[in-house]
Amino acid sequence: MITEFGHYALVTALFAALIQSTVPLVGAARGDGAWISAAKPAAIVQFVLVAIAFAALTQAYVTSDFSVNNVYENSHSMKPMIYKVTGVWGNHEGSLLLWVLILALFGCCLALFSRRLPPSLMARVLAVQGMIGVGFLAFILFTSNPFLRLPHAPLDGTGLNPLLQDPGLALHPPFLYLGYVGFSVAFSFAIAALLEGRVDAAWARWVRPWTMAAWAFLTIGVGLGSWWAYYELGWGGWWFWDPVENASFIPWLSGTALLHSVIVVEKRDTMKAWTVFLAIVTFSLSLLGTFLVRSGVLTSVHAFATDPARGVFILILLILVAGGSLALFASRGPALKSTGLFQPISREGGLLLNNLLMSAAAAVVLLGTLYPLFLDAIGGAKVSVGAPFFNSVFFPIMTPMAAAMAVGPLLAWKRGDLFPALKKLWAAFVMTAAAVIATWSFHSDGPPIGLLGMGLAAWLFTGTLVEFAERAKLARVPLLESFKRMAHFSGASWGMTLAHLGLAVAIAGMAGAGSWKVESIQVMKPGDSVDVAGYQYTFNGARQRQGPNYSSTVGSFTVREDGREIVTLQSEKRVYPVRNMPTTEAAIHTMFLGDLYAVIGDPDKDVEGGFITRLYYNPFVVWLWAGGLIMVLGAALSVADRRYRIGAPAHRRQAATAKV
Amino acid sequence: MTMKRMMFLLPLVVFMVIGVYFAIGLTKDPRKLPSVLINQTIPEFSLAPIKGRDRGLSSEDLKGQVSLVNFWGSWCIACKIEHPFLMKIKEENLVPLHGVNWREVDPDDGPDWLKKYGDPYTLIGDDPKSKAAIAFGVYGAPETFIIDAAGIIRHRFAGPMNQKVWDESLWPIIQELRKQ
Numbered sequence: 001m002i003t004e005f006g007h008y009a010l011v012t013a014l015f016a017a018l019i020q021s022t023v024p025l026v027g028a029a030r031g032d033g034a035w036i037s038a039a040k041p042a043a044i045v046q047f048v049l050v051a052i053a054f055a056a057l058t059q060a061y062v063t064s065d066f067s068v069n070n071v072y073e074n075s076h077s078m079k080p081m082i083y084k085v086t087g088v089w090g091n092h093e094g095s096l097l098l099w100v101l102i103l104a105l106f107g108c109c110l111a112l113f114s115r116r117l118p119p120s121l122m123a124r125v126l127a128v129q130g131m132i133g134v135g136f137l138a139f140i141l142f143t144s145n146p147f148l149r150l151p152h153a154p155l156d157g158t159g160l161n162p163l164l165q166d167p168g169l170a171l172h173p174p175f176l177y178l179g180y181v182g183f184s185v186a187f188s189f190a191i192a193a194l195l196e197g198r199v200d201a202a203w204a205r206w207v208r209p210w211t212m213a214a215w216a217f218l219t220i221g222v223g224l225g226s227w228w229a230y231y232e233l234g235w236g237g238w239w240f241w242d243p244v245e246n247a248s249f250i251p252w253l254s255g256t257a258l259l260h261s262v263i264v265v266e267k268r269d270t271m272k273a274w275t276v277f278l279a280i281v282t283f284s285l286s287l288l289g290t291f292l293v294r295s296g297v298l299t300s301v302h303a304f305a306t307d308p309a310r311g312v313f314i315l316i317l318l319i320l321v322a323g324g325s326l327a328l329f330a331s332r333g334p335a336l337k338s339t340g341l342f343q344p345i346s347r348e349g350g351l352l353l354n355n356l357l358m359s360a361a362a363a364v365v366l367l368g369t370l371y372p373l374f375l376d377a378i379g380g381a382k383v384s385v386g387a388p389f390f391n392s393v394f395f396p397i398m399t400p401m402a403a404a405m406a407v408g409p410l411l412a413w414k415r416g417d418l419f420p421a422l423k424k425l426w427a428a429f430v431m432t433a434a435a436v437i438a439t440w441s442f443h444s445d446g447p448p449i450g451l452l453g454m455g456l457a458a459w460l461f462t463g464t465l466v467e468f469a470e471r472a473k474l475a476r477v478p479l480l481e482s483f484k485r486m487a488h489f490s491g492a493s494w495g496m497t498l499a500h501l502g503l504a505v506a507i508a509g510m511a512g513a514g515s516w517k518v519e520s521i522q523v524m525k526p527g528d529s530v531d532v533a534g535y536q537y538t539f540n541g542a543r544q545r546q547g548p549n550y551s552s553t554v555g556s557f558t559v560r561e562d563g564r565e566i567v568t569l570q571s572e573k574r575v576y577p578v579r580n581m582p583t584t585e586a587a588i589h590t591m592f593l594g595d596l597y598a599v600i601g602d603p604d605k606d607v608e609g610g611f612i613t614r615l616y617y618n619p620f621v622v623w624l625w626a627g628g629l630i631m632v633l634g635a636a637l638s639v640a641d642r643r644y645r646i647g648a649p650a651h652r653r654q655a656a657t658a659k660v
Numbered sequence: 661m662t663m664k665r666m667m668f669l670l671p672l673v674v675f676m677v678i679g680v681y682f683a684i685g686l687t688k689d690p691r692k693l694p695s696v697l698i699n700q701t702i703p704e705f706s707l708a709p710i711k712g713r714d715r716g717l718s719s720e721d722l723k724g725q726v727s728l729v730n731f732w733g734s735w736c737i738a739c740k741i742e743h744p745f746l747m748k749i750k751e752e753n754l755v756p757l758h759g760v761n762w763r764e765v766d767p768d769d770g771p772d773w774l775k776k777y778g779d780p781y782t783l784i785g786d787d788p789k790s791k792a793a794i795a796f797g798v799y800g801a802p803e804t805f806i807i808d809a810a811g812i813i814r815h816r817f818a819g820p821m822n823q824k825v826w827d828e829s830l831w832p833i834i835q836e837l838r839k840q
Contacts, residue, residue, distance in 0.1 A: 154737070154741060156737065157737075158737045158738065273668070277671060280671075281671075284675075315679075315683060318679075319679055322675055323672065323675060323676065323679065326671045326672040326675050327672055329668060329671065329672070330665075330668045330669040330671070330672050333668040334664055334665055334668050370678070370681070575765075
C-alpha cells in the first residue's frame with residue numbers, strides 16, 4: 001500500500017516537474033508575473049513528492065517487503081538494518097531515485113533561499129532544473145521503476161553485493177550525487193544567462209556558493225571512493241584510474257576550473273562565455289559520470305547495471321542536455337560581451353592558467369577513459385587504458401599547476417609583477433629546498449617523482465602561507481593589527497587559503513604513497529616474522545569467526561619496531577553465503593608518517609597452517625584524505641561567506657528586474 | 661560565418677562526434693553473449709559427477725539430440741525460484757535437461773539440495789572451479805542453454821525460466837530445432 005502511494009507520488013512529481021519546466025519559462029519570455037510565480041511552488045511540490053516516493057521505497061527496504069522486485073533483488077532479511085537502508089541506493093533504480101531526490105532538493109533550496117534573485121532569472125533557472133527533473137523522472141518511471149511488484153512474494157531477497165556492504169561505500173553515492181547534481185544549479189544558471197543574454201557580477205555571486213557547495217560534496221565523494229578502494233579492495237592502492245573513478249574525477253577537474261573562472265567574472269567582468277561553457281561542460285560530465293556507471297558502456301568492477309535500453313535513454317538525455325545547451329551556447333554565447341582586459345601576468349592570468357591546465361587535465365582523463373570505447377566502436381580490440389598512461393600525462397599537467405598556484409594569488413588584478421611576487425616567496429624557495437634535501441636523505445633510492453612531489457607540496461604550502469601573511473601584513477605591522485586584519489578576511493579568502501593548503505597536504509600524500517610504498521607477499525605460518533620497511537610483522541595465526549550474515553577468517557599480526565610492540569592488526573577475509581562472494585577487510589594502523597597495512601589471503605595448500613599474507617607500509621597515505629578534508633573545510637568557509645547571501649549591489653539588481 | 665562564431669560552434673561539433681561513438685558503443689554491449697557463442701559448437705569440457713551419481717557431464721553427452729544445459733548452485737536463490745519449473749520439464753518429459761552444479765563450496769551442498777527439493781536433471785556435472793561456466797561465458801546463475809543435435813549452442817537464457825518465457829520463446833525454438 002505504502003509502496004503504491006510512493007509510486008503515485010513519483011508519477012505526480014513528473015507532472016509537477018513538467019509544470020515547473022514549462023510555465024515559468026513561458027512567463028519569463030512574455031513577462032507574465034503570474035506564470036513566473038508558478039516556478040517556486042512547483043519546485044517545492046516536486047521535492048515533497050519525490051521525498052514521499054523515496055520514503056516509501058525506504059520503508060519497503062526497512063520492512064523487507066520482498067513482494068517489491070527491487071527489494072527482493074537487492075536486499076536480504078539477514079542484512080543489518082543500516083545496510084537495509086543504504087541498500088535503497090545500492091542499486092540502479094534506487095540510486096536514480098536518490099539522484100532525483102537530490103535534484104529536487106537543490107531546486108527546492110533555490111526556490112526557498114534565493115529570494116533576491118530577479119524573478120525572470122529565477123523562473124528560468126527553476127525551469128531548467130525542472131527539465132532535468134522531467135528527464136530523470138521519466139527515465140525512472142519508464143525504464144527503471146523501483147516500485148514494481150512481484151506476482152508472488154519470495155521468501156527472502158537475493159542480497160546486496162557484499163562489496164557494497166560497507167560504511168564507506170554506503171555513503172559514497174549520496175556525496176557523489178550531491179556533487180554531480182549540485183553542478184546542475186550552475187548549469188541552470190548558465191542556461192538562464194544564455195536565455196537572458198546577460199552575465200554579470202551579480203550572476204557570478206549567485207552561482208559561486210552553489211558551485212562551491214557542489215564541488216565540496218564531489219570532493220568528499222571522490223575522497224570516500226578512494227578511501228574505500230584503499231581499505232576494502234586490499235591491494236594497498238588508493239587510486240586505480242578505473243573508469244568509474246575517472247567518471248567522478250573528470251567533473252571534479254572541470255568543476256575546479258569553473259570555481260575559479262566564476263571569480264574572474266565576479267571581480268573583473270570577463271571570461272563570461274568561457275564560464276558559461278564550463279558550467280555546461282561540468283554538468284554534462286556529471287551526467288556522463290552517471291551514464292558511464294549506469295549503462296555499462298565501459299565495464300568496470302563497480303558497474304552493477306548493464307542494460308542497453310536504459311543506456312539508450314540516458315544517451316538521449318545526455319544528447320538533449322549537452323547537445324541542446326551547446327547549441328544554445330553556439331547561437332547565444334557570442335552575445336556575452338566581456339569588458340575587463342588584463343595582462344598575461346596578473347591575477348586573471350593566473351586564474352586563466354589554472355583553467356587551461358584543469359581543462360587539459362579533464363580532457364586527457366576523459367580521452368583515456370573513452371579511448372577503449374572509441375577503439376571498440378571502430379572495430380578494434382577491447383583494450384583498457386591503465387595507470388601508466390594517466391600518470392604520464394596527468395603529472396606533467398599538474399606540476400606547473402601546483403607551481404603556479406603559489407604565485408597567482410600574490411599577483412595584482414589586471415597587471416601584476418612577477419619578480420616582486422617571486423621575491424616575496426623566498427621562504428617558499430627555502431622550504432622547497434629543505435623538503436627536497438630531507439626527502440633525498442631518507443629515500444635517495446626512490447623515484448624522482450617523489451622528490452618532485454614533496455618539493456611541490458612544500459612550495460605550495462609555504463607559498464600559500466606567505467600570501468596569507470602578506471595580506472595580514474604579518475611582521476610588518478604590530479601583531480595585534482595583523483590579527484585584526486585576519487578577523488576581517490572574508491570567508492572566501494579564508495577558504496582559498498585553506499583549500500590551497502589542503503591541496504599541498506594531499507600532494508605530499510600522493511607523492512609519498514605513490515613513491516615509497518613497501519609491499520611484501522609471502523606464505524606465513526603462525527610465529528613467522530617478516531620485515532617490511534623497518535617494521536617486523538609477526539603472524540599470530542588465523543581463526544574462524546561468524547558475522548551476522550557472513551563467515552570469516554581472521555588473521556592476527558603483531559607489528560614491532562625495534563622490538564617495541566606497536567599494534568596488533570586483525571585482518572579479515574569474509575565470505576557472504578547469499579552471494580558466495582569473498583571480500584577482504586584489510587587491517588590498517590594509521591600513523592602520522594604512514595600506514596601499517598595487513599591482508600590475510602587464502603590458506604596455502606602446501607604449508608600446514610600457512611596462509612598467503614600481503615603486508616604493506618604505505619607512507620603518507622593518510623595525508624591524502626586529510627588534505628581532501630582541509631579542501632572541503634575551505635570550500636565550506638567560502639560557501640558561508642555572507643557576501644553571497646546579501647547578493648549583488650542594489651543598482652545591478654534594479655537593472656536586472658527592470659529588464660523583465 | 662565569423663571566426664568567433666566558429667569558436668562557439670566547436671564544442672557542439674566535438675560533442676556530436678563523441679555522441680556518435682557512444683551510440684555505436686551502446687550497440688556493442690560487452691556482456692551480450694550471442695555474438696560470441698550462439699551458433700558455435702559447444703566448448704570442449706568434461707565434468708566429474710557430483711556425489712551420489714556415477715556419471716558426470718561432458719561435451720560428448722550433449723550431441724545426438726536437442727537438450728538443455730542449466731547452470732545452477734545451491735547458493736543461488738533465483739535457482740530455487742526456477743526449480744519447480746525444472747521439475748515440471750522433467751515430469752512432462754519435454755526435453756532432456758542436464759545440469760552443471762556450479763561453484764559449490766562443499767561437495768555435499770549440491771546433492772543435499774537436490775535431495776531436499778527434487779532432482780530434475782538427466783546428467784549432472786560438478787563444476788566447483790567454474791571450468792565449464794567460464795567456457796560457456798556464464799555470468800550468473802541460473803543460466804540455460806539450448807543445444808541442438810549437432811552440439812551447437814542455439815540459444816541462451818539468463819535468469820530463472822518460467823512458463824511465460826517457455827511458451828513464448830524457448831519451447832518454439834526447441835520444436836523448430838527438432839524439425840531440422
